[in-house]
Each structure stands twice: as C-alpha cells, then as structure tokens.
Amino acid sequence: MTRIILIRHGQPHIALRPKTGHGGFAGYIDDYEAAGLDPVSLPPAELQDLVRELDSVFTSGRPRSQQSAAALAPHARLIADPLFVEAPLASPPIPLLNMRVAGWAVVSRILWHMGFTPGIENYRKARRRADQAADVLTARARETGSAALVAHGYFNWMIGRRLKKRGFIRTGTHQARYWNTVIYEKRHD
Secondary structure, X not given: OEEEEEEEOOOEOOOOOOEEOHHHHHHHHHHHHHOOEOOOOOOOHHHHHHHOOOOEEEEOOOHXXXXXXXXXXXXXXXXXXXXXXXXXXXXXXXXXXXXXXXXXXXXXXXXXXXOOOOOXXXXXXXXXXXXXXXXXXXXXXXXXXXXXXXXXXXXXXXXXXXXXXXXXXXXXXXXXXXXXXXXXXXXXX
C-alpha cells in the first residue's frame, strides 16, 4: 500500500479576520505569506501519531508550513521545496469594497480561475505544478511506503485531485481548517 498524507499548516501568527479594501488585501497577502506559525496552534495528537514513523516530511518552505512540520514531526528531516507553495492570489482592484480578508480570498480565487493573474502563476501552471508535486510524493511513497506534506489548503486540494486521477483512494475531506489532514492510498501496481 502506498500512502500520501496531505496536511494543511497550523494557524499562522497573523490576524485572520480584519476588514480591508483591495489595497489592504494586497498587503495582507504578503504579510500572510511571511507569517510563521502561531505558537498556540499545536498539531493534534492523532496527527502526530499518524506521522510518528516517518523519517522525513515535505513542506513548501513558507514559514508557517516549515514551522508546522517541525512542530508536528520534530524527529523528521524537513524537505522544503517551493514546488509545494500555495496557488497564488492577487488582490482584485475593486474600489469602495470593504470586507473581511476571507471574503477577499474567495473573490480572488474565483477571479484567478477566470484568468485574473496579474504577475502571478495562472491556474494552468499551478495545475502542472500540482502534477509535479504528486509525482514527487508518489515516488517517495513508493520508496518508503508513506509520504507526508505539510503545505497549504488549496494547493493540497489540487494535488489531491491529481492523486485521485491516478487511482488513489481518499480518506477525509479537504477543508479550510488548520491542521486539516487528508490521506490518499493506493495498492501497489
């Protein structure tokens, strides 16, 4: 059995619900990307048990991802790779609109799928990157039996879609919840 564990990072050390306009959201995106793990956001014990036997864990290299992986599996070697960074967001220039950053993120993600990619990676390129990420994780899982990635919610979902197309069976659901964990398994070919 080949097992791939996709884990969303813990809560970042940044305000999560501020209201802002589009200009403020652009700055928030940068601040969120630079934010580390909130010290009170600890991994659940059952998740620590799940990765206890792994000798290495992949991360995106973003501070919140690396620090989450270190808190989750302090015994493991961390393999940081920009291949696993989140699918990017850009702040849509919608004047006079003031809303919470989560609302901006939803609007931004919808517009990203519609082609709004000013200076950022587009959906097609992100999907190719998700395929490459699935290749890396599958190769490690075939080699060692299991692979784990501590990265980002939306990109984990994109990787999961690629794994499902390759015949992996999913346990759990991708959610916008910190420490969300989804397991993909496949019998050896």
